[in-house]
Amino acid sequence: MSGNSFASISAVSYYLPSGSLTNEQLSKAFPEWSVDKIMQKVGISTRRIAAKDEFTSDLAVAAAQRLFEEYNLRGDDIDYLILCTQSPDYFLPTTACLVHDRLKLSSAAGAIDINQGCSGFIYGISLARGLIAAGDVKNVLFITAETYSRFLHPDDKGNRSIFGDAAAAVLVSADPAGGKIGRVILGTDGGGAKNLIVKNGAVRFPKTDVQTMREDEDGNLFNDNYLYMNGTEIFNFTLESVPALVKDTLERNLLHQEDIDLYIFHQANKFMLDYLRKKIRIPQENFFMSMEHSGNTVSSTIPIAMKRALLEGKIKKVTKVQVAGFGVGYSWGGTVLQF
Structure with missing residues (x-):
């Protein structure tokens, strides 16, 4: 082949x-x-x-x-x-x-x-x-x-x-036919692993019977058997990595920001996405959000949003869509889809 x-x-x-x-x-x-x-x-x-x-x-x-x-x-x-x-x-x-x-x-x-x-x-x-x-x-x-x-x-x-x-x-x-996948940008910073983690349950730290709860900086209760997210650190990581990811992805694909018809980012939460959109200076009409009736579904947010954009007629022939994912790991990635 x-x-x-x-x-x-x-x-x-x-x-x-x-x-x-x-x-x-x-x-x-x-x-x-x-x-x-x-x-x-x-x-x-x-x-x-x-x-x-x-x-x-x-x-x-x-x-x-x-x-x-x-x-x-x-x-x-x-x-x-x-x-x-x-x-x-x-x-x-x-x-x-x-x-x-x-x-x-x-x-x-x-x-x-x-x-x-x-x-x-x-x-x-x-x-x-x-x-x-x-x-x-x-x-x-x-x-x-x-x-x-x-x-x-x-x-x-x-x-x-x-x-x-x-x-x-x-x-x-x-x-x-479909959305041609352009050049892909990927990145990793394992130093942020501790900020979004389920610590217990695998080989290094088995689940425990201890149910002692701790309180994070936002007043949320958690223990190591469950998901812990340091919201402040995740927010800071996102604001630092995503604008650079958008820029690098465009350069890798020989494009400029004005060439992109639609931006679909990982649907983390509205506050974070609004902040990113304004920081990167993306027009609101070119920025697609779709999480209200499903929540943050982790790795599924981009394809779910893409499907909804297709159904709403936001993606048509000769449409360039920049997609970007970022979060746990830390890890991030982006590409441009040409429909």
Whole structure:
């Protein structure tokens, strides 16, 4: 199989679980937070929450099945499956193998997990693009899926107001139709790992029975069995890394800011995105936000927003879309999609 100089996102779908957590429910649990205050701060009214018997593989399969139905695809069309998750069903085997089996993909198709967070969509399409460019495959099914709600302590009002569960599926292919993936910029600073972490539960620090709670600088309660996020440090990292990422991505693709028709960033929260948009001087009409009814779904926010932009007619032929992901790790990545 000869290599290809391009790879395109030729299909995109997503799945949201039916469970939900509304601002009204949060305000009832935390009376000091009004419904209006939550909405103003994070820009989210409802987060979708996986059921107790619904796991990452279930969300991933549902998103892929929707993709197959919407675009008339079959399991035999897929040469490789990449699943991005930080909430796998098991330590081993990889969740991708479980999803591969349930989707009845060919035994000749590879299947692998990648552990990546808010930049995961960019990392995943970069890997898929590389496989296609090498000539090893023609069609990569790339799925992002998370059940972060299981990492959140019931008393952690800050993180519970932000994160939701979801999965998204895209087909990255050698077909020139769709959004051609441009040159990709990636970055890492592991020095920030401690600022967004689930410390206990893996090999270095097993989960404990101790339920002693600590309070962070914003008054949120947490312990090391659950997700901890240092909001101030994450905000500072974002303000430092994302403007440079946007600039470097444009330069790598030989473009200027005025060449971009639509910007789709990781949908972290409204306050952060508004601040970034103003700092980078992106016109509001060119900046797409879509998290109000799903929450911050980690690696799925960009493909979910992309699908909604397509449905709303924001993405048409001859549209350049700059996408940027950033967060846990620290890690970041960006590219330009040419539709």
